[in-house]
Amino acid sequence: MLESKNIVLGVTGGIAAYKSCDLVSRLVKAGANVDVIMTENAINFISPLTFQALSSNQVIVDMFKEPKYWEIQHISLAKKADVVVIAPATANIIGKIANGIADDMLTTTAMATTAPLVFAPAMNSNMYENKILQSNIDRLRELGYHFIEPGEGRLACGDIGKGKMAEPYDIELCINEILNKKKDLQDKTIIITAGPTREPIDPVRFISNHSTGKMGYAIAEKAAERGAKVYLISGPTALKAPKGVRLISVNSAKDMQRRIMEHFDEAQIIIKSAAVADYAPAVAHDQKIKKKDENLTIELVKNPDILYELGKIKGDKILVGFAMETQNLIENAKEKVLKKNLDFIVANDLFTEGAGFATDTNIVKIIDRGGNIESVPKMSKHQLADLILDRVMYLQQLGEVNR
Known part of the structure; x- marks a missing residue:
């Protein structure tokens, strides 16, 4: 899929530069032409000759070195790059x-190109979590730059945390996605739910859960990239709405159900990844409940089961659910598929490392109506989002053939 694509790879001064050798090798084997630009600090970690041998192209370090061909090199590479x-x-x-600083070959090329630009961060976990860096990342994301989340584990400095450069395989996948964007959802309308719900006890307290909305937002982002009209119906989160998505903010389970039904007839696909509270206080007090010496008892009533209600009226729509379990994952998920009339369910175990709430990765089982189980290994939530949408499109095409 990368045949004859021109890829400019910038290598900066970090120990993870050794992984970039594997990346170049992978890209060349996939048919791409790779030009490598190294910063002066990068050559302290790995020799330019290594990249030259792997890419079969001259490696550029010095911006002012006499060029092999008479051309302004950073402009030439910027225009050449896919x-x-x-x-x-x-x-x-x-x-x-x-x-906006451009003081070497890599930064000037980055500033001059109109091609997509992808960052694969690699650094100490404290540096990665630093508010200044995160502000810079947010700014670049808003401008349309792409980021591949670093992994977690033991870092070169000895610390354990987030900051490992993504694996070359994952970077290659990201490049593939960017250069070969699918537009298979162009004529589809999708409702996606995300995040937690909040069930009020009084004006200052509520019942909720630990959902951050990352999975639902990732699905919404990928669906929009693939051309869908997306309604993202989200409980309270700290996330920004993905580009091209219609965000509808809600609080309670009843709010979410009402807003889903407003757009239900328009949608062909509903993906319900929100973590909806099963119960709500029977009475939401108008005034703050004051603390007293005796215990406080709050009566809870059952919330509407939104997914079950949608399953009863779904018709030929595709309906996808999510299940977070702490035990009997497969049995509980299979039961939900049939009970709620789902096309398939995405199930994960809260206690599995790398899955669950607040992580950037997930490990899931995808279970369909026939009881077939697909075990999906650890991957980023954005990669899983694309995989889920692939399954949805397969069912759509199957339904169209059978109609």
Whole structure:
């Protein structure tokens, strides 16, 4: 899929530069032409000769070195590139590009190109979590730049945390996605729910859960990229609405059900990834409940089962559910598929490392109406989002053939 694509790879000064050798090898084997730009700090970690041998192209380091051919090299590469990838991307290079600094070959090329630009951050976990860096990343994301989330684990400095550069395989997948964007959802309308719900006890307290909405937002982002009209009906989260998505903010389960039904007839696909509270206080007090010496008892009543109600009226729509379990994952998920009339369910175990709430990755089982189980290994939530949408499109096409 990368045959004859021109990829400019920027390598900056980090120990993860050794992974970039594997990345170049993968891209060349996939048929791409790879030009490597190294910063001066990068050559302290790995020799330019290594990348030259792997890419069969001259490696560029010095912006003012006499060019092999008479052309302004950073402009030439910027125009030539189908995509620019910076891997590893240090805090320094992210900060420079975020603030419009162009003082070497890599940053000038990055500023001059109109091609998609992808960062694969790699650094100490404290640096990655630093508010200045995160602000720079947010700024670049808003401007349309792409980021591949770093992994978690033991870092070169000895710390354990988030900051490992994504694996070359994952970076190659991201490049593939960018250069070969699917538009198979162009004529589809999708409702996606995300995040938690909040069931009020009084004006200052509520019942909720630990959902951050990351999975639902990832699905919404990918669906929009693939051309769908997306209604993202979201409980309270700290996330920004993906580009091209119609965000509808709600609080309670009843709010969410009402807003889904407003757009239900228009949609062909409903993906319900929100973590909806099963119960709500029987009475939501108008005034704050004051603390007293005795215990407080709150009566809870059952919330509407939104997915079950949708299953009763879904007709030929595709309906996808999610299940978070702590025990008997397969049995409980299979039961929900049939009880709620789902096309398939995405199930995960809260206690599995790398899955569940507040993570950037997930490990799931996809179970269909026939009881077939697909075990999906650990991957980013954005990768899983694309996989879920692929399954949805397969069912859509199957339904159209059978009609």
